[in-house]
Amino acid sequence: MLLGERMKEHKFATRAVHAGQHPDPLTGSVTVPIYETSTFVFKSAEQGAARFAGTEEGYIYTRLGNPTIKALERSVADLESGEDARACSSGMAAITTAVLSLVKAGDHVVSTDCIYGGTVKLFLGILSQFGVEFTMVDTSNVANTKSAIRANTKLIYLETPTNPTLKLTDIKATVEVARKHDALTLLDNTFMTPYFQRPLEMGVDLVIHSLTKYLSGHSDVVGGIIVGSKTLLKKMDPTLKNVGATLGPFEAWLTLRGIKTLPLRMERQNENALKIAKFLEQHPKIGKVHYPGLKSHPQHELAKKQMTGSGGVICFEVQGGLEAGRRLMNSVKLCTLAVSLGAIETLIEHPASMTHAIIPKEERLRAGITDNLVRLSVGIEDADDIIQDIEQALEKA
């Protein structure tokens, strides 16, 4: 049976299928059972007390732990080269749990400026009301990060590549800056997944994911996860357990199933995205195309250094402004007009009026999220069919 430490000897694709899981000892079920229960029986009052006291291992109540969720946590921890993980009810719940556990009123956080809109709202609209200070900078230039650091900086929050403009931050250089100032680093690795980028191996302290995206991969789960050292994750427990942002066992099971095909999906999405990005780059109705796998991406060399692929998200500007972009999105037939990303089907959306509408226009423009920017999350369909669909839609744009 492939388990625990032994998994480290195996390659990623093998670990994606097996890590953290074993046949059910009770029934022999090959797949991890869905322990769809809110609570667990104690053999005696003494056992219940011992489990609450932490002197005996075992499950108590699903908000505090559940075997299906534990299998998922072991799986993602293994793939990310972390010691352990904590699953949460959404990507936002993972970010909230992690940041709330690491900072308090009076602390300062430096963050990548162009990040997922919900994270911007959480930082500037919610956590800043509780006395946590945030400085949002373009972390693609490490000098900006360095000069934003203050005496009370406790955390550097990174999203690389950024959603939606696909700018990269030099992970190793930023970790060096953080360590010099005794600040922790937390990185949203949703876009790359551990298949293409493993930040913990580059010295980052904690990684978070929206499991909703590539890890589950089929547009049927909302979930999140935090991965890192056992010591740091222990710090997350009071927040996770008492705020209650726990993932459900069924969502954990669906994600475990999704992870088994993660390498296959990532390879195909990466290959499709590069082909589509090259097609878009030469199309007369398209302006800038943002995709780290393109030689024209300003950080293509850094991409090759810290990522082993570029993923499935492409952003591009449609000439003719917002109206032309809208006509394109209203004319696609195969691509699905919907937010989210990382699933098997190709999704198309408009960041300025949808995923990033929450960010004030001025800040949006400063971050490069123009009104004519369209985001494409490339699926696993045949790339030629996707290209044909975009081509016919561009004729109407």
Ligand SMILES: Cc1ncc(COP(=O)(O)O)c(C=O)c1O
């Ligand atoms: C990069 C990134 N991080 C975090 C999130 C939030 O994840 P969730 O929707 O699972 O809360 C998203 C959502 O789109 C995202 O794109």
